[in-house]
Amino acid sequence: MSTSEDQSINQVHDVIIIGAGPCGLAIAARLRETTPSALFTDAEHQRYHWIQKHKRRTRMVPTKGRATNKVLDDHGERNNRPSTLGNCEGTQYSIVVLDSFSDSWMAKWKALFRALEIRNLRSPLFFHPDPADRDGLKGWANSQGREREMVELKGVVSKELSKHRVKSERKKRVMQGPRGKSIDERDKQDYFTPSTGLFNDFCLNCTEPNKLNGLILHAHASAIHFNKEDSNGEMGGLFTVETSSGNQHARSIVLAVGTGIPTGISSKEEESIGSCHSSDLLKQNALAPQVQQKINAKADTAVIVIGGGFTSAQIVDLCICEGVSRVWHIMRGHFKVKHFDLDLSWVAKYKNVNMSAFWMAGTDEERLEMLQTARNGGSINPSYKAILYAHERRGRLRRYTQTRVITKDWDAKSKTWKVMTEPPIPNLPAIDYIYFATGTSADVHNMPLLEPSLKRYPIPTISGLPCQTDDMQWSSEVPLFATGRLAELRLGPGAANLEGARVSAERITWRLQERLGQRVADKDDATRYCSAERLNDLQERSNSEWIHLNMYNALYEV
Ligand SMILES: Cc1cc2nc3c(=O)[nH]c(=O)nc-3n(C[C@H](O)[C@H](O)[C@H](O)COP(=O)(O)OP(=O)(O)OC[C@H]3O[C@@H](n4cnc5c(N)ncnc54)[C@H](O)[C@@H]3O)c2cc1C
Known part of the structure; x- marks a missing residue:
């Protein structure tokens, strides 16, 4: 056993992530990300939630409904640049990632794509695990001169229709039944799909600024135990994870173990x-x-x-x-x-209509029904x-x-x-x-890893899926989080794909930050990976192409 493994075993980590696939990567990257903005502008729901959560620490630019890239400075004056203060100090939780397949990120995903000789992803460019920038994959491909590796998804985007055409289409649709929403030409740039190589290289690139390399232990997690008080008798709880290379301890766990059993x-x-x-x-x-x-x-x-x-x-x-x-x-x-x-109505910008219906559903049984209809085999x-x-x-x-x-x-x-x-x-x-x-079927009752937790802290399930809290926790007293397919009842039908990875990372991180408190990175680290250069780069890109920077730009922590 290496020294780092030895040290890791004796330490109580803030977070253990089980699974180094796209969902595990999204969580680790989000926990280390200093300027998360990949989500806020692409889903109004999250934007609203975020503003609600941060409104006490944030002053908003009054926009009167217009988009703005201005923020308020210390004196309440408008400033054209996003702030590099406050938000730039990253949180340095101690994290260990366990993966039974390999000690590198997304090794299983890559092996599967190699085995099936998949040359292009099925999902669009904005499906990726990087929390920093929704358009990060596209921007990175351009910066690397790899535009040709983005293949247009033909037939997704339809030309914007004239008012008259919309009217006559609407009339026809009454006769023929609904045809679903089409995406207009202005969003065309999103509907390209990356080559497998481009996507994998981009993910690798995400691990560097956030210093995620070296976090993974190649070990199979076989059982998770939780005690409400730790060995010092303090409340808050301590997890022990049995793994193929010894026990690991942590204050919280994130399960990112993939899509289930064949x-x-x-x-x-x-x-x-x-x-x-x-x-x-x-x-x-x-x-x-x-x-x-x-x-x-x-x-x-x-x-x-x-x-x-x-x-x-x-x-x-x-x-x-x-x-x-x-x-x-x-x-x-x-x-x-x-x-x-999924149907386009769950993927494109109109997805919020469906997602709000999903979130507002009265019961998890209703949500399950919506999941099944949305996936439809x-x-x-x-x-x-x-x-x-x-x-x-x-x-x-x-x-x-x-x-x-x-x-x-x-x-x-x-x-x-x-x-x-x-x-x-x-x-x-x-x-x-x-x-x-x-x-595959995702069923917590068929996962030996969860047996001890299920026995001691039973959780209601529907069709094998856990009914998590809204913060995606096992229960309010057990900080065991699940992302990916297991989180479908909270995230909706996109949970099992790359978009779900980023959304759940956001929600889980909010809760983890509340539990663990903000931990400030040492100054060198903060300045290195949160450099003004990176923000300037984003700012420049926002001037040259339509980019989702509004949220970050509009908020300034005072
Ligand atoms: C062929 C194929 C193509 C796909 N293409 C796309 C696509 O183009 N776009 C898209 O959005 N989605 C796609 N998907 C869906 C895809 O599965 C998910 O996007 C993604 O893999 C989910 O990531 P994950 O991290 O939840 O799971 P995984 O990628 O399966 O990662 C789970 C990780 O957990 C580890 N693990 C599991 N159990 C344990 C344990 N007990 N102890 C330690 N480690 C453990 C595994 O080794 C693995 O590395 C595709 C799926 C398949 C099968």
Whole structure:
């Protein structure tokens, strides 16, 4: 064990983050960020909440409804520059991050993208974990001369309609039913998607100014225990986390453990040679050895991919590109094509309409219903639709919707499956391999890590999701926070994706700051990573392009 691991084990940390994926990174970056502004202007709800929270320490520029980039200085005079005072002193909580996959940020995410050969993200540019700037990814890509790695999402943005056209469209819609909101041309700049390399490099870049490298311990967390009083008998509570490299202690915990447990897979071990869940592709080659052998011998191969989501489409494409002769793509629902895994009405600027309905829902049961409607099962994006159609035209792919696999028998001798479906698929041959791209289920009752906490401090759950406090805590007395998919009942349907990562980081940090108090960074650190240079850079960018700086600019801590 290294000295740093040794020291870390004996220390009581302010925060332990379990999981070094995008959600874990968003939390760590936000805890170390001195000028968070990535969220405030893009969602009015958060803006309002933030102003409410800071109004005593903040003086506002009276704008009479106009946007302004001016702030009040010490004497109440207007000033054109964002303040570099007060807010610039970063909080230096002691943080340790545990990850069972690796000791570097987002290693599992990167491995998955590599395994599935994903070249571009599905989400738009403003979905990223950096709390400093909503448009940070776009700005960074431009500053690095990597504009070409941002690919336009065609068909998302529609030209702004004239008043007359809007009227006639509205009339038509009464006849045809609602068609959902389109995004107007002015927001076009947002609807590009980054290449995988660009996104990963940007995230790596976020870890540097906030000094997040070196926080991660490569260790699997197996159980979380909480005592309301610490060993000195002081209230406030102390967590002990059992890990594969010893116990860790902290005053608060943030769970950022990802999307849950694979669903729909075969439980018989001897069958695992002929099937896998999509998440297993992290540990094995895309093609099983027996399939690869047949391809090498130029024999015919047949595989089934089950699932109608994005991952299923990626696996279909991967198999065909690697030489599988024919693929049967089977899904129990319809074949749905959407730009994002959520409807645009949950992604674009209009999302606040839906989000306010979500927050105002009377019960968590209602929220769950809204989550299910918003996700509406798996979907693929238009570019993968084009890829799949091309494979179909070449006779390599057959798609069966509203179809279920009802039995599958593994023949160990021929190493093939005999598969029956409902409704039956005519002439389905012996199948060499089955991929289950059937998603994951987030259920706290199936997480051994949470067993001790559930036993001692039970929490109500709905469909396995914890009913957290509004601050995303386990309960008011247990400062165990959960982000990502587990936080869906508080964050809405975007919780499990990159946008949710940033929103939850914001909310959790507010609560953590209340609990732990503000801790001021040493002056050198504060000046280094909160330099006026960085603020000037943001200011310049705000002058040259439409950028979300209003909140930071409009507020000045006195
Ligand atoms: C193929 C694919 C493509 C996707 N593309 C997009 C996209 O383009 N845009 C988008 O917004 N979303 C996308 N998503 C959704 C994506 O999963 C989330 O955006 C993101 O991964 C969620 O981050 P996370 O940190 O919650 O989980 P993860 O990325 O899964 O990270 C969780 C981390 O926790 C660690 N961990 C888990 N349990 C333990 C434990 N007990 N002890 C220690 N460490 C533990 C894991 O090792 C892992 O590193 C995609 C998902 C998939 C599967």
